[in-house]
Amino acid sequence: MNRFHILTLFPEMVMDGLNTSIIGRAIEAGLLEINAVNIRDYSTNKHMKVDDYPYGGGAGLVMQPEPVYRAYEDLTKDMKKKPRVVYLTPQGTTFHQEMAKELAKEEELVFLCGHYEGIDERVLEEIVTDYVSIGDYVLTGGELPAMVMIDSISRLVPGVLHNDDSAGDESFENGLLEYPQYTRPPVFLDKEVPEVLLSGHHENIRKWRHEQSVKRTKERRPDLWEAYEKGMEEKDEEERLESITGYESYNLNANTEIKTINCEEVNAKGRIIGGCFDLITEIAGTKYDGINEFNEKYQSDGIIWYFDNCEESLENVIRHLWKLNELGYFKYAKAIIFGRFGVVTSNLGLTIKEALNQSVITKLNIPIIYDANISHKGPCLNIINGSIATINFKDNKGTIKFEIK
Numbered sequence: 266m267n268r269f270h271i272l273t274l275f276p277e278m279v280m281d282g283l284n285t286s287i288i289g290r291a292i293e294a295g296l297l298e299i300n301a302v303n304i305r306d307y308s309t310n311k312h313m314k315v316d317d318y319p320y321g322g323g324a325g326l327v328m329q330p331e332p333v334y335r336a337y338e339d340l341t342k343d344m345k346k347k348p349r350v351v352y353l354t355p356q357g358t359t360f361h362q363e364m365a366k367e368l369a370k371e372e373e374l375v376f377l378c379g380h381y382e383g384i385d386e387r388v389l390e391e392i393v394t395d396y397v398s399i400g401d402y403v404l405t406g407g408e409l410p411a412m413v414m415i416d417s418i419s420r421l422v423p424g425v426l427h428n429d430d431s432a433g434d435e436s437f438e439n440g441l442l443e444y445p446q447y448t449r450p451p452v453f454l455d456k457e458v459p460e461v462l463l464s465g466h467h468e469n470i471r472k473w474r475h476e477q478s479v480k481r482t483k484e485r486r487p488d489l490w491e492a493y494e495k496g497m498e499e500k501d502e503e504e505r506l507e508s509i510t511g512y513e514s515y516n517l518n519a520n521t522e523i524k525t526i527n528c529e530e531v532n533a534k535g536r537i538i539g540g541c542f543d544l545i546t547e548i549a550g551t552k553y554d555g556i557n558e559f560n561e562k563y564q565s566d567g568i569i570w571y572f573d574n575c576e577e578s579l580e581n582v583i584r585h586l587w588k589l590n591e592l593g594y595f596k597y598a599k600a601i602i603f604g605r606f607g608v609v610t611s612n613l614g615l616t617i618k619e620a621l622n623q624s625v626i627t628k629l630n631i632p633i634i635y636d637a638n639i640s641h642k643g644p645c646l647n648i649i650n651g652s653i654a655t656i657n658f659k660d661n662k663g664t665i666k667f668e669i670k
Contacts, residue, residue, distance in 0.1 A: 267369070267422050268298040269415050270348075272336050273378040274315065275408055276301035282412050290614045291425040299415065300340075304328075307335035316381055326381040330388035333377070337392050340375065348373035349394045351414070353407030354383070357396035360414055364397070368414075369421035376414065378407030440493040442482045444474040465544045467575055467607075467641065521605070521644070522661045526621055526633035530659045533600040533632060535567035537654035537667075542574045546585045550592050557593060564597045569654050573604035573640030579611040579620035586624040600632040600656060604640025634658055 271279050280301050284292065291297045305313050309331065316326040341347060349371055358364070368374060377384070377393065399410040419425050447458045461473045482490045525531060538559060539545075548554050560568060574582060589595065609617060617635055626633060634656075638646045648654075653668040 266295060266298055267371070267419070268300065268373050269418075270340055270373070270375045271299070271301045271378060271408075271411050271415075272304055272333065272340070272375065273301055273406075273408055273411070274304055274380055275378075275406070276303045278408050279378075279412055283415060287425065287614065288416060288419050291419060291422070294424070296422060296424050297419055302336050302340055304332050304336045307332040307339070319382060323382070328380060328384040330385035333384060333388045334391065337375070337377075337388075344373055348375050350375040350377055350392050351395045351397050351411075352377045352379065352384070352389060352393040353398070353410040353414075354379060354396055355398045355401065355403050357398040359401075360397050360399045360410075360417075362417075365414070365417045366421055369418045374418070376407070376411040378411055380406040439478075440489065440496055441475075441478040442486060442489065444477040444481070465541065465547075467541075470575075521638050522636060523634060523638070523658060523663050524618070524636045524661065525658065526618065526635065527627060528632050531600060531632040531634060531663070532657050533567075533569060534653065534655045535569040535597075535599040536563040537569040537571060537648060537652055537665075538650055539571035539602075539648065540573070540650070542572050542577050542582060542585055545572070546577075546588065549589060549594070554592075560593065560596050566653065567599040568595075568597045569600050569602065569656065570595065570598055571602040571604065571637075571639065571648055574606040574608075575641055576608050576610075579609065579615045579617065580613065583620055583624045586626050590625045590629075595626065595629055595631075598629060598631055600634065601626055601629075602637050602639070602656070603633075603635035604637050605642035607641030632658075634663070637663070 273279055280299070283289070283299050288297065288299075292299060305315050308315050315332045316328050319325070319327045337350070349368070351368075351374065353376065397410070397414065399413050404410065447462060451458050451463065459473065461469050464470070479490075482493065536559075538556075549556075577585065595601070603617070603621070606617065611620070615623075621627070621633060621635060638644050639648055648665070649667045649669070653670060655666045655668070657664050
């Protein structure tokens with residue numbers, strides 16, 4: 266668990282802002298802990314005053330050192346080691362994604378929020394380890410920068426996004442800005458979704474997205490583009506290819522873990538058929554759908570279904586499974602295999618396991634396997650559609666043997 270502690274004069278401000286959406290759900294799930302400490306509670310003044318005029322004169326007030334130090338000492342007295350203390354100040358190093366990754370590794374992080382003209386330098390020298398700014402401008406206090414940093418860092422904590430690969434497609438992760446995003450409807454104000462995104466051709470989609478990321482970075486952040494070009498020159502060929510295409514290297518020794526939903530061991534044999542959710546659900550029930558004929562032709566063999574998923578949300582996956590079941594797709598199903606999804610998104614914060622458990626397929630009383638080594642994530646093993654497949658899975662490992670007949 267990652268714990269964030271905020272030393273502030275306005276605890277309600279930061280807690281109200283951080284107890285919602287993805288961060289709020291992560292707190293409820295026990296992945297994060299956020300604690301706001303009111304510095305004013307540590308004032309020795311009967312009016313709870315924490316500021317005074319600056320020595321040497323000048324405009325404004327300065328936060329006194331003693332309340333800050335007392336709050337820090339009380340906060341850290343039971344910690345195993347002294348935590349990193351981030352002081353939010355326009356005089357600090359500008360916050361960036363690599364810094365977020367570094368700070369995400371810390372179990373305990375303290376954010377010190379200044380106000381007025383800042384905090385007495387003596388206490389800063391005593392407790393602060395990092396001086397950080399979120400940009401070259403001045404705010405009324407450190408609370409908003411602290412919230413920005415906590416949000417950014419939290420997204421990198423395993424489990425917070427329910428899919429640790431989600432953050433990998435975003436701006437700055439590969440040195441480029443993120444490509445444009447589109448969703449339904451396909452036409453809005455006479456503007457159409459780019460045709461390539463509707464094609465189902467994943468290699469062309471990834472190529473298009475990379476081209477758009479390059480174009481956007483050149484136009485909007487030439488400084489990033491210059492750094493990206495320099496970094497690419499230093500990569501070896503395999504790293505360079507992966508950076509450009511977005512594909513993982515084809516690796517038969519990839520460290521993966523195959524999982525099951527309703528059983529610990531799977532042994533099944535049947536005619537295997539399947540493909541990408543994004544495409545199958547588009548043609549299901551249309552004149553191009555020949556599954557009923559396929560099912561009846563091979564009912565004596567039984568059917569093993571497999572699916573992968575490029576971009577559909579988990580809520581859509583649940584709906585698609587219901588639709589396919591209603592259309593009779595799983596009439597003779599002996600097992601269902603889900604590959605490693607390319608992208609996992611959920612408006613409700615679901616995991617893949619939770620989504621599959623909520624879907625209609627759990628009522629079919631057949632084995633369900635997910636995170637198999639097929640689909641959009643390495644090692645991307647092939648499936649021979651229409652072959653007789655014998656599947657054996659146990660202890661998070663498994664085999665699929667194909668017979669053509």
